[in-house]
Amino acid sequence: xxxxTKIFVPSDTTARSLGADAVAAAVASEAARRGAKVEIVRNGxxxxxxxxxxxxxLVGNERIAYGPVAAADVPALFDxxxxxxxxxxxxxxxxxxxxxxxxxxxxxxxRVGVIDPVSLxxxxxxxxxxxxxxxxxxxxxxxxxxxxxxxxxxxxxxxxPTGIKWKTVLGTNADQKYVVCNADEGDSGTxxxxxxxxxxxxxxxxxxxxxxxxxxxxxxFIYIRAEYPQGIKTTREAIERAKAAGFLGDNxxxxxxxxxxxxxxxxxxxxxxxxxxxxxxxxxxxxxVRYRPPLPAIKGLFGKPTIINNVxxxxxxxxxxxxxxxxYKNFGVGRSRGTITIQLAGNVKRGGLIELAFxxxxxxxxxxxxxxxxSGRPIxxxxxxxxxxxxxxxxxxxxxxxxxxxxxxxxxxxxxxxVVFDDTVDMGEQARFAMEFCAIESCGKCTxxxxxxxxxxxxxxxxxxxxxxxxxxxxxxxxxxxxVTGSLCALGGMAPFPVLSVLNHFPEDLKARTxxxxxx
Amino acid sequence: xxxxxxxxxxxxxRLAEARASEPGALLPILHAIQDxxxxxxxxxxxxxxxxxxxxxxxxxxxxxxxxxxxxxxPGKKTLYICRAEAxxxxxxxxxxxxxxxxxxxxxxETTADGRVSLEPVYCLGNCACSPAVMLxxxxxxxxxxxxxxxxxx
Numbered sequence: 001x002x003x004x005t006k007i008f009v010p011s012d013t014t015a016r017s018l019g020a021d022a023v024a025a026a027v028a029s030e031a032a033r034r035g036a037k038v039e040i041v042r043n044g045x046x047x048x049x050x051x052x053x054x055x056x057x058l059v060g061n062e063r064i065a066y067g068p069v070a071a072a073d074v075p076a077l078f079d080x081x082x083x084x085x086x087x088x089x090x091x092x093x094x095x096x097x098x099x100x101x102x103x104x105x106x107x108x109x110x111r112v113g114v115i116d117p118v119s120l121x122x123x124x125x126x127x128x129x130x131x132x133x134x135x136x137x138x139x140x141x142x143x144x145x146x147x148x149x150x151x152x153x154x155x156x157x158x159x160x161p162t163g164i165k166w167k168t169v170l171g172t173n174a175d176q177k178y179v180v181c182n183a184d185e186g187d188s189g190t191x192x193x194x195x196x197x198x199x200x201x202x203x204x205x206x207x208x209x210x211x212x213x214x215x216x217x218x219x220x221f222i223y224i225r226a227e228y229p230q231g232i233k234t235t236r237e238a239i240e241r242a243k244a245a246g247f248l249g250d251n252x253x254x255x256x257x258x259x260x261x262x263x264x265x266x267x268x269x270x271x272x273x274x275x276x277x278x279x280x281x282x283x284x285x286x287x288x289v290r291y292r293p294p295l296p297a298i299k300g301l302f303g304k305p306t307i308i309n310n311v312x313x314x315x316x317x318x319x320x321x322x323x324x325x326x327x328y329k330n331f332g333v334g335r336s337r338g339t340i341t342i343q344l345a346g347n348v349k350r351g352g353l354i355e356l357a358f359x360x361x362x363x364x365x366x367x368x369x370x371x372x373x374x375s376g377r378p379i380x381x382x383x384x385x386x387x388x389x390x391x392x393x394x395x396x397x398x399x400x401x402x403x404x405x406x407x408x409x410x411x412x413x414x415x416x417x418x419v420v421f422d423d424t425v426d427m428g429e430q431a432r433f434a435m436e437f438c439a440i441e442s443c444g445k446c447t448x449x450x451x452x453x454x455x456x457x458x459x460x461x462x463x464x465x466x467x468x469x470x471x472x473x474x475x476x477x478x479x480x481x482x483x484v485t486g487s488l489c490a491l492g493g494m495a496p497f498p499v500l501s502v503l504n505h506f507p508e509d510l511k512a513r514t515x516x517x518x519x520x
Numbered sequence: 521x522x523x524x525x526x527x528x529x530x531x532x533x534r535l536a537e538a539r540a541s542e543p544g545a546l547l548p549i550l551h552a553i554q555d556x557x558x559x560x561x562x563x564x565x566x567x568x569x570x571x572x573x574x575x576x577x578x579x580x581x582x583x584x585x586x587x588x589x590x591x592x593x594p595g596k597k598t599l600y601i602c603r604a605e606a607x608x609x610x611x612x613x614x615x616x617x618x619x620x621x622x623x624x625x626x627x628x629e630t631t632a633d634g635r636v637s638l639e640p641v642y643c644l645g646n647c648a649c650s651p652a653v654m655l656x657x658x659x660x661x662x663x664x665x666x667x668x669x670x671x672x673x
Contacts, residue, residue, distance in 0.1 A: 013644075013645065013646060013659050014645075014646050014648060014649050014659075014661060016658075016659065017646050017649060017652065017659040017660050017661035018649060018661050018662070049648035049649055050648070050649075052649070185643075185645060186642060186643055187643065188602075188604030188605040188606045188607070188642065188643045188647060189604075189605060189606045189643075189647045190643075190645070190647065191645040191646070191647055191648065193645075194645040226551075226588045227600075227641060227643065227644055227645065227654075228645060229657040230657075264544075264547065264548065265547070265548070265551050266547075266588075267547060267550070267551070267586035267587070267588035267589055268586055268587035268588030268589075268641075269585065269586050269587060269588075270642060281547065282544050282547075283543075283544040284544040284545055284546030284547055284572075284582070285546070285578075285582060286581050286582055286585040287585060287586070302543060302544075343647065343648070344648065345606040345647035345648045345650065346605065346606040346609035346610065346647065346650060347609040347610055347650075348648075351647070351648030351649065352648050374610070383605055387604065387605060387642075417647070419605045419606045419609055419647065420609060421609045422609070425609065430605070430608070433605070433608070437604075437642065440642075441642070443585075
């Protein structure tokens with residue numbers, strides 16, 4: 001009797017952007033043609049993006065990987081006996097032993113790429129909902145204490161201690177409280193939130209449920225950017241399934257506690273990744289930044305106490321409640337505890353998701369994991385922490401990847417994105433773009449950001465066109481200073497950081513250009 | 521007023537009323553309208569304002585604040601080209617120039633034959649396989665000018 005072979009073909013956006021759907025169709029039709037019995041599972045991605053589409057075959061208890069697979073490779077894979085792990089030019093061996101993955105510490109991403117994203121059975125079979133089970137036996141204060149003790153800091157970029165936010169909400173009395181997940185992942189070079197939404201949405205749902213139970217919030221919203229249609233669809237489906245199984249609703253797992261959750265679609269404004277702007281947007285308004293105080297933890301969504309956390313912060317909560325604060329805290333260095341999900345992107349040979357304890361030097365991430373630039377040319381700069389992050393110069397590549405040590409060299413970890421540039425990059429153009437982006441995305445509430453970003457583009461153009469270079473360079477620094485110190489939020493307050501890093505580390509690119517025509 | 525317009529209004533009213541009781545209903549309503557028509561028709565603004573008991577200015581302000589909402593009918597398909605840094609590092613500026621030339625439009629415009637609208641986007645989260653574009657809701661990675669031709673054909 002023929003046995004059924006399980007074959008995993010990722011459904012993740014990046015895998016699909018490289019042809020995973022065609023590969024899945026080719027596997028199905030080739031199997032049918034040969035009379036082979038196969039079950040195709042559309043798992044998430046392991047995050048080894050340079051190997052996508054990465055097809056895995058379950059042989060015995062081990063998953064054997066092949067990649068990158070094109071639809072045209074599929075007949076040859078069958079010929080090579082890939083259903084029983086046969087050798088082929090695309091064989092990568094057991095997935096778990098691929099060096100890039102084997103060297104990682106996957107805590108938050110333990111199930112990402114392993115399971116069927118919307119299978120609750122799969123989720124539970126891989127340790128899912130154990131954290132919630134523990135939380136339901138604890139008092140709210142004890143849950144908050146566990147999150148505080150774990151050392152978890154906001155993974156969205158600001159790195160504020162998560163437990164402190166929760167404690168404030170717990171300690172504020174109100175007839176209604178909310179849990180809001182910030183899934184408006186707009187930073188270039190980042191895709192970890194998207195991977196959770198597409199590859200393991202239950203871990204986010206569980207984390208938010210724990211947050212709600214901890215502080216007495218009965219309603220949650222996940223605000224997902226419109227640019228992530230698949231993340232929206234997958235997360236909505238997972239919520240429906242969690243509801244049907246009693247993990248969401250009026251009586252979570254028979255505890256008598258309610259938690260309702262829904263997805264809200266964003267509408268393409270980068271500023272809505274800023275938490276108060278996001279709350280305005282959820283309330284149905286323009287995404288204008290709010291003055292603080294009051295803190296969202298005291299007066300947040302609809303004026304009620306609100307936990308607002310990034311996807312990765314909330315998705316790290318289940319393992320903390322499952323294995324304990326001490327387990328999580330044991331990873332990392334200094335005040336950066338636990339793991340950080342690094343997203344290696346741009347001009348890099350082996351781009352992907354790397355979850356590691358804090359503290360690995362940037363150099364090792366770029367070269368040992370990343371393998372250097374995709375173009376094979378020298379790496380000239382790395383933008384860390386998104387469009388508001390500094391461009392890191394090769395002389396700083398020895399810096400360990402943690403919040404404090406990055407800050408010490410004027411850079412930031414942010415949401416963990418690293419965008420690699422080779423030596424063909426024009427750093428003056430990159431500085432100009434930082435200001436241009438800020439001008440496009442400014443909410444317009446405060447003058448330093450609204451006007452400053454526009455003036456920034458103009459001043460950079462003048463410098464590059466050779467108009468009063470010395471005076472305009474001084475003016476640009478002065479403008480950056482005004483924006484940093486005078487802006488209401490991080491957009492205007494940090495957009496000058498990439499500009500300043502270019503002025504400080506790549507000054508040869510930010511000066512009068514000899515080429516013609518003029519820029520701007 | 522033409523018959524077509526008043527039908528729009530009736531349908532917009534239905535879409536708005538179906539969601540009016542949700543907290544913060546305006547964005548979900550605008551999404552529903554854009555999902556249905558491909559854009560938010562101007563005549564929908566007073567209708568939505570009335571249903572939600574807001575001023576027209578408030579609704580107009582929200583529609584125009586968000587890059588995603590369109591106030592004019594788009595082409596049959598919309599091509600989003602990522603302009604953000606990861607894609608820049610892999611040649612998106614050249615790809616952008618190529619697309620504008622090929623389609624003979626600038627950003628936020630639609631080809632003369634109404635086939636394709638061109639929009640910038642700041643990150644599709646496909647940054648490890650840049651440059652990226654999205655045609656309607658399908659994302660493509662490592663896009664060269666040749667691949668863009670195939671995608672658009």
